[in-house]
Amino acid sequence: MELDLTKPILELIRLTSTDLPMPVEKRLRAALGKEEPGSAAYGALETILKNVEMTRKNSTPICQDTGTPIFYVHHPAGVNTGTLSIQIRAAVALATKRAYLRPNAVHPITGKNTGNNVGDDHFPSIYFTQVEGETITIDLMLKGGGCENVGRQYSLPDDRLGAGRDLEGVRKAVLDAVYQAQGEGCSPGFLGVAIGGDRGTSYAASKEALLRNLDDSNTDITLDELENRITAESNQLGIGPMGFGGHATVLGTKIVSTHRLPASFFVSVSYMCWAYRRRKMIVTGTEIAYE
Numbered sequence: 001m002e003l004d005l006t007k008p009i010l011e012l013i014r015l016t017s018t019d020l021p022m023p024v025e026k027r028l029r030a031a032l033g034k035e036e037p038g039s040a041a042y043g044a045l046e047t048i049l050k051n052v053e054m055t056r057k058n059s060t061p062i063c064q065d066t067g068t069p070i071f072y073v074h075h076p077a078g079v080n081t082g083t084l085s086i087q088i089r090a091a092v093a094l095a096t097k098r099a100y101l102r103p104n105a106v107h108p109i110t111g112k113n114t115g116n117n118v119g120d121d122h123f124p125s126i127y128f129t130q131v132e133g134e135t136i137t138i139d140l141m142l143k144g145g146g147c148e149n150v151g152r153q154y155s156l157p158d159d160r161l162g163a164g165r166d167l168e169g170v171r172k173a174v175l176d177a178v179y180q181a182q183g184e185g186c187s188p189g190f191l192g193v194a195i196g197g198d199r200g201t202s203y204a205a206s207k208e209a210l211l212r213n214l215d216d217s218n219t220d221i222t223l224d225e226l227e228n229r230i231t232a233e234s235n236q237l238g239i240g241p242m243g244f245g246g247h248a249t250v251l252g253t254k255i256v257s258t259h260r261l262p263a264s265f266f267v268s269v270s271y272m273c274w275a276y277r278r279r280k281m282i283v284t285g286t287e288i289a290y291e
Helices: 006-018 022-034 040-058 081-097 145-149 167-181 199-211 221-234
Strands: 068-075 125-130 136-143 152-155 189-196 250-258 266-272 277-284 287-290
Touching (some): 006 040, 006 081, 006 136, 006 277, 006 287, 022 250, 068 199, 152 167, 167 221, 167 266, 189 221, 199 266
Parallel strands (some): 189 250
Antiparallel strands (some): 136 277, 152 266, 277 287
């Protein structure tokens, strides 16, 4: 008998939508401490943090745009991914009915909203990966439309930026993406960056980079140094929270590299707003835990 995970996935959605992860909140509080009291930047961060406390207490969405639900499922051999997909979509519909999610699935041609966040095979987005062992893990990211709109992809070399096919060129491209956003996408935010791949895999990898532990270090020392440099230099642009000016523009950068064709050198930037909504569900036998 297969395990019905519909209700546990519903709880995963509720937690992701309403309870901001503590590492994200800690970075927001640290950013508040660096802004000038009474400034617009300070006021924006103060409002954000009050909202975080209120939504956690009342189990209401952190942001009115509850975003695109993106599920990353790692499962052992033998799991019926078709059944699990049905359970995920059912949980999404239930979460919408209970107002943990706003109805966001809109047909691109007719403009009709399905009303339950269940659309075609790509909405919600579900990615399955078979792994060793007996544990099922489901990572959920809720990615809002505002931050999705300011994501960018660059094909190097880029003469406009003076960016070549090297890490210095990558740095210039990512900083340009931050500068072009000018606080749109609800800064202070987080950057997921992919170097390489084709246009599709590069964007996909840049989003997966956002699933990394916020406090980890890149296993590649060179990329770890680049992550820290990009974060620091982004915060020297003076854009600040919501574009009001100040010190907090980017609160973290995660970079991944993936093999590419000789003819292509893509740099993809996925921007995540301050409402960095992601959670993990771990299923071991009949035991279920959330992180």
